[in-house]
Amino acid sequence: MPMHKVFIGIGSNIGERLHHLQEAVDRIALLAGTEVRGVSAIYMTEPVGESEQNRFFNGVVELETSLAPEELRRQCKTIEQELGRPDAYPRWSPRVIDLDILLYDDLSLLTETLTIPHPELHCRNFVLIPLLDLANPLHPAMHKTILQLLSGCSDRSVLIKLKEGIRIKKRRNAR
Known part of the structure; x- marks a missing residue:
């Protein structure tokens, strides 16, 4: 099966936020x-x-x-629900966990349930800056790197880098 490089945005602002993020990464x-x-x-x-x-x-x-975009989205929604996020919620409301597919290879996709690249990726510092911690991929629709998008981003919100982070747990018997 072909493998695909994907970037997923993770966020939490209810309860033990760092714990929720760790749980989400572990389940992914x-x-x-x-x-x-x-x-x-x-x-x-x-x-x-x-x-x-x-x-x-x-x-x-x-x-x-190797998951297709829609299946990956479905699995992310399952993880959100398992961690306590309700099916329906008002836009921009507090949430235990939020998982958003930002980029999937160089795919541009628009369906009823999924848009890739994420439609607001280019205008959010809280996505662009962490993404740059990992890579500087090209936005497939805007044909600009993430660094170029950040330099033109009008978002002036403040980000505070935490001292603690997320650990990647290795699978047992992983190949």
């Missing part, structure tokens, strides 16, 4: 045909939209997977 690593290759630093960030809520902890996970 257990997905069939998937290997977590890296995790960015974790940043404390200001909430978008509804400002009367806790700050988010955000980061980006790099993985290789």
Whole structure:
């Protein structure tokens, strides 16, 4: 099966935020045909939209997977639900966990349930900066690197890099 390089944005602003992010990464690593290759630093960030809520902890996970985009999305939604996120929630509301597919190889995809690259990737420091911790890929629709997108980004929110981060747990009997 062909392997695909994918970047997933992770975020949490309810409860034990770092713990929720670690749990999400651990569960992503257990997905069939998937290997977590890296995790960015974790940043404390200001909430978008509804400002009367806790700050988010955000980061980006790099993985290789044989899962198709829609199946990966489905698996991410299952992980969110298992960690306590309800099916329906208001936009920009507080959340235990948020998993968003940012980039999937150089794919541009638009379906009823999934848009790749993530439609707001280019205008959010809390995605661009952690993504740069891992790589500087080309945005397949805008034909600019992540660094170029960051330099033109109008988002002026403040990110605070946390001292603690996420550990990548190796699978037992992994090949």
